[in-house]
Amino acid sequence: MIEKLAAPGTGGVDALTGSDLLASIRASRDLENAEAARQLDLAAQWADLHPPESIHSAAAFTVPGTDHEEPLAGEGCPLVAEFCVAELGTVPGISSTSAKKLIGHALELRHRLPRLWAQVQAGHVPAWRARSVAEATIHSTPALTREAAGFVDAQVAAVAGRIGPAQLDRLVAETIKRYDLAPEDPADPAADPEDGYLSVDPRHATLHDEDVHFAGTMRWEAELDIADSLDLDKALSRKAAEQKALGSTESLDVRRSKALGDLARTQTALDLASGGVEARSARTSTTEDGLPAAREVVLHAHFDAGTVGETTVFGPTGRLEEGQRLLLLDQVQSWCGDSRTKVTIKPVIDLNTALSTPGYAIPDRIREQVILRDRTCVFPWCTRPARGCDVDHVVEYDHQAEAEGRSQPGPTSTRNLACLCRFHHRLKTHSAWRYRVTGPGAYEWTSPHGHRYCRDRTGTRPIEPDPPARP
Structure with a gap:
């Protein structure tokens, strides 16, 4: 075994042994854990500085949308002023949702x-x-009382926190049963007085949309009823066999995966209920038997295009607006090749053209341009898709300006509009957070404590304060 390892760039002069490197890695991990513990302590102290009493308007009156008290943890934990989470998140570079957690x-x-x-x-x-x-x-259903949470604490602390997800689920289920927190439901077939774990229904179907593979796939996780599981397995096996009989050379796993997608687009439940009666046109909301028709799924795909001679050429990769994910042109071509796919091509919108309207209301053409330009909420580190956001006047629109003969300080123009999710829109309107436009799709934010951030199409970066002038 080789014990001596040369540090990079030293030419072997300051060589480190394998033992030294292992000791350094362990020390680094210990330091990382200590800093993570310190961040938890600082987060709790930040909450202490922002109790409901810190909201100035709370004692007088409440304006819709303003800061309010919010429970961020379970019963027995102090309430916190809602808006305080935003600044705690921006400093370490995490979203407001992550800061709230x-x-x-x-x-x-x-x-x-x-x-x-x-x-x-x-x-x-x-x-x-x-x-x-x-x-x-925190998120146990039903909610744990303070006494019940103390029982979980004692059990977990006894094993120094070494408990896996499955064991933790069982412990919480046992706690719910032990403290009689679950409502009595004699009709529930899963309710077993001898087994506290079974009193909590484990069925779920969860899409892990944060985990997107480079090949353009996402992972599903599900817990189904036994009968449903066996029915689904048979359906996938049958559809996979049909694909193979039609000439597919893909693996069984791929064919089963495609079969699951086919089930999402074909009305399996309708076939079982009506013996194969086809649904009416997708334009109708119900079938002949009164069952709901398959729901249309709309995806917004964006690709850069160039012209070669008289031919329009698209780039090989684009962006799927839903989730801001990478999208391959080959994938879109395969979707479009399916006869059940409806494709709508909208006119190209020039994001560099300034659009405006004289009134306060935002027309669809301006709203669409702002959505396409910003892509997400423009608050630092927020990733909420722009299509689900409010479109905000960066400089407030003055409704009295025209009547009083003054120029409009906050025009309804793409140069004065930005996408903000509802929480950050409220934050900007009712707190000391401020932002300004610095360029097309670029903004500079200033927090109540004076921290500044630049947010543009490349993401968020802190703006370091200017160094003090030398005497």
Whole structure:
């Protein structure tokens, strides 16, 4: 075994042994865990600085959309002023949703899982393990009382946080049964007084849309009833065999995957109920038997195109607006080759052309241009798709300007409009957060504590403060 390893670029002068490298990696991991524990503690302290009493308008009156108190963790944890999560998120470069989770986990651990909290702060349990437990106790259905959460805390702390997801699910289910938190439902076939785990229905079908493979696939995870599982398995096997008989040379796994997609587009439930009666036109909402027709799925695909002679040539890769994912041109061509796919090609919108209207209302053509330009909510590190966002006047529209003979300070123009999700729209309107346009699709944000961020089509980056002038 080779013990001596030369550090890169040193020519072997300052060689490190294998033992030295392993010790350094362990020390680095210990430091990482310590800093993660410290971040949890700081997040809890940030919540302490922003109780409901910190909302100035709370004592007087409430305006719709303004800051309000919000529970971020379970019963017994303090409430927090909703808007405070935004600034905590922007400093480490995470979304407001992630910041809300961080604060919620910190409060849940400190107030309802104190044994586990102490082990995290002592360095005995990694913060990520403790946060997974906090996530489970916060979002348990039905909700855990403070006493029930304490039982989970004692069990998990006894094994120093070394508990897997399946064990944690069973522990929470046992806790629900032990503390009689589940409502009695004699008609529920899964309710078994001898087995607390079975009293919680484990069935689900979950799309992991955050995990997108480079080949353009996403992962499904499901827990089905036994009969449903066997029926689905037979249906996929039959469809996969049909594909092979029609000449498909793809693997069985690929054919079964394609069969599952086919089930989403064909009305299997209708076939079983009506003996194969076809649905009426997709334009109608119900079939002849009164069952709902298959729902149309709309995807927005964007590709750059150029002209070679008289031929339009598309780039090999594009962007799927739903989820801001990479899309291959070959995939779109395969979708379009399916006779059941309806393709709509919209006119090209020049994102560099400034559009405006004299009124306050935003016409569809301007709204569409702003959506295509911004792609997502333009708040720092927010990834909410623009199509589900509000379109905000960056400089507020003055409804009295025309009547009073003044020029409009906040025109309805693409140069003064930006996409903001509802939370960040409220934040901008009712808090000290401010932003301004610095270029087409580019914005500079300033937080209540003076931190500045640049947000453009490439993402978010902090703007470092100018160094103090030398005397």
